[in-house]
Amino acid sequence: xxxxxxxxxxxxxGVLHHYLSWTxxxxxxxxxxxxxxxxxxxxxxxxxxxxRIYCSVxxxxxxxxxxxxxxxxxxxxxxxxxxxxxxxxxxxxLVLFIAALIAGxxxxxxxxAPYSSYGRMVTNLLLPIYQWxxxxxxxxxxxxxxxxxxxxxxxxxxxxxFLIALATFIIIxxxxxxxxxxxxxxxxxxxxxxxxxxxxxxxxxxxxxDKCKSCSLCTKNCKASCIDFKTHKVDYTRCVTCGNCIEKxxxxxxxxxxxxxxxxxxxxxxxxxxxxxxxxxxxxxxxxIVGADxxxxxxxxxxxxxxxxxxxxxxxxxxxxxxxxxxxSASNFYQHCTACQLCVAKCPNGVLRPSTDPLHLMQPxxxxxxxxxxxxxxxxxxxxxxGAIKPITVAEKSxxxxxxxxxxxxxxxxxxxxxxxxxxxxxxxxxxIMMVPSNPSDETSPMVPAVNSAMCIxxxxxxxxxxxxxxxxxxxEGHEVHSQI
Numbered sequence: 001x002x003x004x005x006x007x008x009x010x011x012x013x014g015v016l017h018h019y020l021s022w023t024x025x026x027x028x029x030x031x032x033x034x035x036x037x038x039x040x041x042x043x044x045x046x047x048x049x050x051x052r053i054y055c056s057v058x059x060x061x062x063x064x065x066x067x068x069x070x071x072x073x074x075x076x077x078x079x080x081x082x083x084x085x086x087x088x089x090x091x092x093x094l095v096l097f098i099a100a101l102i103a104g105x106x107x108x109x110x111x112x113a114p115y116s117s118y119g120r121m122v123t124n125l126l127l128p129i130y131q132w133x134x135x136x137x138x139x140x141x142x143x144x145x146x147x148x149x150x151x152x153x154x155x156x157x158x159x160x161x162f163l164i165a166l167a168t169f170i171i172i173x174x175x176x177x178x179x180x181x182x183x184x185x186x187x188x189x190x191x192x193x194x195x196x197x198x199x200x201x202x203x204x205x206x207x208x209x210d211k212c213k214s215c216s217l218c219t220k221n222c223k224a225s226c227i228d229f230k231t232h233k234v235d236y237t238r239c240v241t242c243g244n245c246i247e248k249x250x251x252x253x254x255x256x257x258x259x260x261x262x263x264x265x266x267x268x269x270x271x272x273x274x275x276x277x278x279x280x281x282x283x284x285x286x287x288x289i290v291g292a293d294x295x296x297x298x299x300x301x302x303x304x305x306x307x308x309x310x311x312x313x314x315x316x317x318x319x320x321x322x323x324x325x326x327x328x329s330a331s332n333f334y335q336h337c338t339a340c341q342l343c344v345a346k347c348p349n350g351v352l353r354p355s356t357d358p359l360h361l362m363q364p365x366x367x368x369x370x371x372x373x374x375x376x377x378x379x380x381x382x383x384x385x386x387g388a389i390k391p392i393t394v395a396e397k398s399x400x401x402x403x404x405x406x407x408x409x410x411x412x413x414x415x416x417x418x419x420x421x422x423x424x425x426x427x428x429x430x431x432x433i434m435m436v437p438s439n440p441s442d443e444t445s446p447m448v449p450a451v452n453s454a455m456c457i458x459x460x461x462x463x464x465x466x467x468x469x470x471x472x473x474x475x476x477e478g479h480e481v482h483s484q485i
Contacts, residue, residue, distance in 0.1 A: 001060065008024060024340075028115075028193075031385075050202075051236065051239060056242050061114040061172070068172070090192045094189045106334050106339075107359065115338070120339065123165070123341040124165035125165055135152065158362070184224070185238045196237070198236050205227075205254060206234065208254070212229070218249055218254055222245050223240075226239050312470065321365045321478050322403050324366065325402055325482070328481070329482060330481075334360055342383050347379060366478075373460055400483075401485060403456075404451065407450075411472070412473035463475045
């Protein structure tokens, strides 16, 4: 599961999401936000039957913690101890999370969402390395006259998002290294919700007290710190049904199944020749770490004919941010988006990037310094698992008005340098821009762009192709609610 989710974020070809997008849609919080009743019912039933197995075999952040803990366990064995549940912290974070979700404080919601946290770590920390490896293979293939690989731009889309992803990675690694599933059982709101269902699960890990020798191996190998071998009790709200305790028990005293109704904790007895139970159930989760060769990227400056350095464009200062096509409205988008960065990673045009606005921190918005939102592209709408970006067809995309273009007279080359241009009008795919005389009473006056807002779809082509730097002479202002032409 972790490999598939990771590949979904790393895929530079745009092909794998056709086969792996379901791995994002079966995550708990995205399913809730998308109101995917079928997935929610399945996950609830799965928890009521098997316990918190979701946290062990479906949640990529949970699996990542297990890998970190497993690595440390190779060096330091039998390192865990039983610890009491920190209810005040667990439920305090959950209440804060729900309150933020209701109040629309999206910055806090996206920070706590487990699937999104993993997605940001992959997108910001692992994806650049993967892309450099891809570019190295593309360079080799090019010399062999092969097009099996093609180069992609590697660039930082948002420094704040990168720093948050790095901080999340460090926190998760430190907590998992020291305490196994500490993050899952003290901070993660999804884990806390599933914990309440796990209390009533049909199958549980339980003790056969007659066979227990109080060796404490179960407690010392429980990464959730939820087993007390002295009292033969398991805290089912924290147990993630990994099976490590059963695997380590040498006396067959631990089982996974339906606990006996009459079973009561009793004092350990002397050695019992029948105490070896050949039936031991171990739950093994197959994991792998996806890696790629790293190529050293040389930062080459873009030049005009080898003479003048071309200055990079800077993002336009928009009064209303541009939300992705299919988001319907800014309100719908911000309420459902968990900032997992999947759409950002999949955007082939480089127009989606995480917002730096504190109110919508890390939630994607459109910006056109590196490309335009092509009318025939619907990649972002096909991968969003939460319903923040609803699936749309190419025909719907071509007629969806994301915003409208605004001409800035003081920036335009025609007005500042007295030269002919018209790039915006020539490249507008909607035919919403035409060149008109700057002086309506003089047909020979310089021609400047005029925008027909009723036809403009806000694709940003005009802003992207405008030669003015650092700020374009024409930019797109977003619409709070998208409409159809």
